[in-house]
Amino acid sequence: MILTGKMPVLRSALMIRVAIIGASGYTGAESIRILFRHAEAELTYLTALPEECGPVGEVFPEFRGRCRLDIEPLDLDKLSQSADVALCCLPHKVSMGFVPKLLAAGVKVIDFSADYRIRDVQVYEKYYQPHTDQANLAKAVYGLPELFRDQIKGTDLVANPGCFPTGAILAIAPLLKQGLIDPGSIIVSSVTGASGAGKNPSAKFHFPNMNENLFPYGIGVHRHMPEMEQIAGEAAETKATVLFQPHVGCFDRGILSTVYCQPKQGVKAEQLLPLYQDFYQNEPFVQVGKTAPAVKDVAGTNYCHVFPALVKGRILAFSAIDNLVKGASGQAIQNMNILFGFEETMGLK
Amino acid sequence: MILTGKMPVLRSALMIRVAIIGASGYTGAESIRILFRHAEAELTYLTALPEECGPVGEVFPEFRGRCRLDIEPLDLDKLSQSADVALCCLPHKVSMGFVPKLLAAGVKVIDFSADYRIRDVQVYEKYYQPHTDQANLAKAVYGLPELFRDQIKGTDLVANPGCFPTGAILAIAPLLKQGLIDPGSIIVSSVTGASGAGKNPSAKFHFPNMNENLFPYGIGVHRHMPEMEQIAGEAAETKATVLFQPHVGCFDRGILSTVYCQPKQGVKAEQLLPLYQDFYQNEPFVQVGKTAPAVKDVAGTNYCHVFPALVKGRILAFSAIDNLVKGASGQAIQNMNILFGFEETMGLK
Amino acid sequence: MILTGKMPVLRSALMIRVAIIGASGYTGAESIRILFRHAEAELTYLTALPEECGPVGEVFPEFRGRCRLDIEPLDLDKLSQSADVALCCLPHKVSMGFVPKLLAAGVKVIDFSADYRIRDVQVYEKYYQPHTDQANLAKAVYGLPELFRDQIKGTDLVANPGCFPTGAILAIAPLLKQGLIDPGSIIVSSVTGASGAGKNPSAKFHFPNMNENLFPYGIGVHRHMPEMEQIAGEAAETKATVLFQPHVGCFDRGILSTVYCQPKQGVKAEQLLPLYQDFYQNEPFVQVGKTAPAVKDVAGTNYCHVFPALVKGRILAFSAIDNLVKGASGQAIQNMNILFGFEETMGLK
């Protein structure tokens, strides 16, 4: 990547220009970090709310001296002139207020919010709020490359998946696709690192409260539950029911998902590992382990480590991802690579 | 507690004398810590393997200047003369080699190992090794006061429960006792702090490996699974099946257990909290929360925080304990208090 | 301790009644925790700002079921009737607004703020703000028992020392008292755990920022610097100059202080350890190690571990304390024990 600033730089004809909308949060920072290493993408425009603007090296001290761009308030004209694609790192509800404008400005959009993930508006509105951009919702593609790579190629609007759904679905996709489990029996028990809570300080995430702690939250109401059900159902080609229970632990990065489900009759322990290895053999970012995954092995990477087992008549499927990479910014750039025909792993290996 | 050493001390007529066998590990240290504050128990004798002996303040720098006892190799005559009760903190297999001798020396025994917990010898031998002390096994009482308080009162040998079973059973005991769940549907998904691994260094628990990490282990083979099944079955008065999956996280103390199970038809969300509050209303160490528990709230205490919920037709029951206290040394001293007729909370409030 | 609430309880004639003013913060919680175990003190009255009031078990979930008191807004009449001593856990400036009223209500006061620590009003006003209670300032005793035990006995107002000064002064008190170092050469380099920042969430202490981090702060301006100079000067009976640099690390509790200073000519390495052992031999809470201290060894205790060394012609003196215990609430209760003639270690062993 070439870091542009006030000085003119030579740019490869191949290079695409990337804007990050809502660049001041953790997924913005992670996107910047990945794009530093991307050979075919140039970071050209960073925006945030006025009170969060400033030189990148001041907003994020870890980028001191590494990037000459400023984070600025969004100007759609400037966006239109300076970018080919926008990573939209805004929160849900806010995002669907901006995405139509970004698309109208002529850029492709990879949206990090939930606003374009849930195809059934009624489900969306039950868990979130009234949907104000149903036209684009109908066109958006769910950006999980392992299941929807072909659809992603042709779209202008990618709904980048939620972090928990990414881990949970990759843990059981081979089973769902092969129809080996009862799609009504899925229990997803996950533990996320605390970066999942975002950048705003709060009592629960105050260090002396969160350190040495682990607790469940969002009992029965977490918004990633319907997202999991939608994608699991599409993979299984039938209605799926998912009971999802998230927990948060005292580490920065990573999600460990343990999925419990009921195999169809006749499923044998020894067929699981070959099934997974076969299903994921050409996937650049999913690794089937010989043992269970650990969040630290994938921290800072776009990899997902998965492992299935059959215990006492039930299937346990494990996955580990980095919530900020494969669960957010890394997957977004994987999607960007697919959109623009780059090698899918560019900037991510 | 009076700290005895070389100097003569006055001792209350009421005071019992406590030995710790295998005092050099984490549960030994935690037992010492609790007994410092016990008004009716005097720590008189500490033993360990020869290579782990020495002044308490050198074996455990945190006790520097706080205890004048030495940790010594076990001498059964000395034990016989100096203690009324032994906390036996040895590992399984080793423990059943010593417990008969401790009992023969005339002391009551509270055993921390698994050797006297599993009543069915065949089950024990499947998960552990041949049992060499079946006579005492038949007499031992499972030391979970909330379910077996009356039996504990009259015994000479308490099998102190495993840490995971303590948390898991307390999370669902009200449901089991009331017959409100299908006892074949129990899934226990737990995360323990790293002190659960004990004192010996290993690659997995080397700080740079364990820090910022969380991973599952013991898939399908963890030895606390049959212990949970036994106690759950006794509580439900029918055979229970438990799928237990432990994970370990990067914190010192605590176990968060999330139990997923199938309610019997007609069970309603609104009856759960009153049921739990009623069931535990007289229990000094079980607190029913209005929200889900957090491991940090119980760290360093003998408390168990529990919380039930009904989500999507399934019951979720949560519990948090400190694995070294309610999951080991605290529960042992709670049992000791019951054995000797002390106030049950003595030294533990 | 007897936990009073709505029900009448019998109280020992010996028991003193303790109020905590500003009970909703970390030092309030730590004081409550210690008083649970105190045989001669009864917690009778807890106050806080109206928005932080409520049942103790709701303000602090870790005390759920352990204390029936409510935290209430301060009422001086009620204080007067219900307490013999007040632990005043208010911040500086706020504290000196209340302490005169607490004293006028007829209770002894142990004040946790800096308001009564700095005897020179000009120094206080340079680092803090105008002093509004100089009358009581003149009477207050600095509550470091190891240096000022006799004066503490007779006072009504104890200025409980700062956490950093406690660790720093105990690390070098034997040297100061014996005149073995140049009092103008003292450099105190300390690392505190994050609980030192208090209960209010902030960006710096947001878990994803503070975790895996360590950084200096308060460069040249930390308010514990003049406090150290005052006490060091009194101990050395001459003017002392202290350069104090605090850092904060990613752990909950503890302060490790490394003090660098210049020995007077002729000081030998081999005289240091005997000097320290002799100086602290009768101190119940200061332990001289054979090796350097570690914060975890003193976490949760009122102990201070110290160790001196002579390296390359300079003296290094180390100390470790728990900032919330020996650095705040534990030392306050040690002072309370001295004030009321109890065994000094009561509730603290």
Next chain:
Amino acid sequence: MILTGKMPVLRSALMIRVAIIGASGYTGAESIRILFRHAEAELTYLTALPEECGPVGEVFPEFRGRCRLDIEPLDLDKLSQSADVALCCLPHKVSMGFVPKLLAAGVKVIDFSADYRIRDVQVYEKYYQPHTDQANLAKAVYGLPELFRDQIKGTDLVANPGCFPTGAILAIAPLLKQGLIDPGSIIVSSVTGASGAGKNPSAKFHFPNMNENLFPYGIGVHRHMPEMEQIAGEAAETKATVLFQPHVGCFDRGILSTVYCQPKQGVKAEQLLPLYQDFYQNEPFVQVGKTAPAVKDVAGTNYCHVFPALVKGRILAFSAIDNLVKGASGQAIQNMNILFGFEETMGLK
């Protein structure tokens, strides 16, 4: 970087081939991680002790699926044929047994051990052991690019600096070079993350011991002390004396060094920041902050953040580095880039 394995790959004419000797430890892993992103270097050969060999993805689960190389026992012929440069990640003493053979095999060597850092054999032998390769010692260049860039360009053997000396020297190099401090007054007080202890499990670094802990070690005897003195002396062009005290804290990566020293008369606070900014203005990896550095800001990067201050007549200079990157593998690859005429930041931005 192109990952070579059993399949033939096209290699750029410009590409250099890199071997890592002793690849199974933390600095080996970090070197691999960086080389994944290097555009002009190809990782061709990885060696370790036989018991630590195997596919990279098994030795390091985080590299599962990312590298097809095996770690093999060292074969000098194979090295000679497959590499242009060797990163020698062996411990001191072992290293000087291999380096002559590596050089004889015709590869340039960047050595991570201390064996070629200390120019004065007597000093080396006092802190380490007899030196067995004084011939190469005389030719080695100390690989701190900010001070010795020109010498590095022409050498075959780079002595990659120690982690603590890197941080300490960069913190005060501008002062030393300008003669603004008394070179006899330098005190370096550092805190390192626990990865500094290496990969072998030990009691001190067992998670339950190291977590929530911070302690000093190596009092008066740490081997980086003479290394600091040598480089400080060369920078100041006079003999320097350094008192170095390391501590270890409960985080993975990073060293925060706080250097205390005596300014020459007349040095003013306001000249420090401009001096540092000027001195480091062309350095790609040293950033002068407006505030003090934090280890998390540099974790995972090759950057060093520095900040000077003048307090009470003394200078405080702070630096933060990642001990595994700028303190080891990153600096090695920076040196490699200099050796081979690549852009100095390649693979490291």
